[in-house]
Amino acid sequence: MNMTCDQAQAMIQERIDGQMVDGTERNAMELHLQSCDACRRFQADMLEIHEGLGSLPELEFPDDALEEVWDRTVRSPSRGASGHWRWMAAAAAVLMVALAGSWFGLFDTEPEYSPAEVARATVEARAALGLAGQALQRSQDVAMEKVLGGQVTPALSKITIGLPAVQSGNKRRTGA
C-alpha cells in the first residue's frame, strides 16, 4: 500500500493524539517515512509542537476575582434560590403588596390623605408597578431561554390538529 504525504501526515497527528492506528496502515506509514524526508521532518516538528503546547504556563485566576465569585455565589444571602425563582418571588411579593393595598382600600370609606401622602403613594405605586413589570419581563426571558435552549418542549410542537393520525397495526387489522 502506497501512502501519500497527506495521508502520512494525518496519521502522524492521530498517533500523537493517542488514536489507534491500524497495523497495515502503520506499516505503510513507517515505509513512507523511511523514504520521505519531508514527512520525517513533519513528524519531528509535530512532536516538538505537541510538547511545547503541553508545557505552556498555567494562567492563575486572580485571588480577588475568586473572592468576588464566592461573594456572588456561596456567600450570597440569596444563595438558596436560583435567579429565576428569586425573580418569581419578587414578583409575588409585589403582587401581594398591591393586593393588600387594594383590599384595605375597599374598606376605607372616608379617606383622609394629605396631598403629600397621595403624591408619595403615587410614586410608590409606580415603583411597584415598574418592579412587577421587570419581574414579569425577566420571567418571560428565562422561559424563552429555556424553550430556545431545548430544556422545555414548547406546547406548540405537541399540537397535532390537521396532521394525519398515526394508526396502530392492531387498528389497521381490525379495520380490514
Add this chain to the structure above:
Amino acid sequence: MDTDTYQDLVVRHKNLVHGYAYRMLGNREDARDVAQEVLIRLWENREKVIPDSGKAWLLRTTYRLCVDRTRRKKVRSEVFGDAVLDPVADVTPNPEKQSAAGELGRAIEAALGQLRKEDRTVVLLREVHHTSYEEIARILSQPLGTVKARLHRARIRLRRELVEAGVTP
C-alpha cells in the same frame, strides 16, 4: 451539586477556565470577566450540572461566552500577537514553570495568537487542556470528522507560523 462540590470544582478548574478564556480572547480583563461569569453560571446551574462532567461543562460554557464576547466587542485577533506575551508571563506565579516554557513556548504562544479563532480553539482544547476529540465535538457542536480535520489543519498552520517567525521547532 452541593456547595462543597461546587467549591471543589471551582478551585480545581478556575485556572483552566481563566487560561482558556485568556488565550481565546487575548485580553486579560475580558478573560477575568468571562471566567467569573462561567463560575457564577456553574453555581446558578448547579442542580443541572453533573459533577463528573463539570470540566466539560465549564469548557463548553467558556467557549460560548468567549464567542459571544468576541462578537459583541469585536475583539480583534490581531491584538493577540506579541503584545499579550508579557501579560501571560506577568500572571504566571511560578517562575520555574515560566522558564520551563522557554523560548519555544513563547514562540508557540505568539503563533497561537496568529491562528484563526476556530483553529485556535481546537488546538487549545486538545493540546493544552487535553480534551478528547469527542468532547471537543460536543463543545463546538461539530461532527467528529470536522473536529479532526480542523485540528490537523490548525497544527499545520501553527507549524507554518513558527517557521515564518523563524522558529524551527
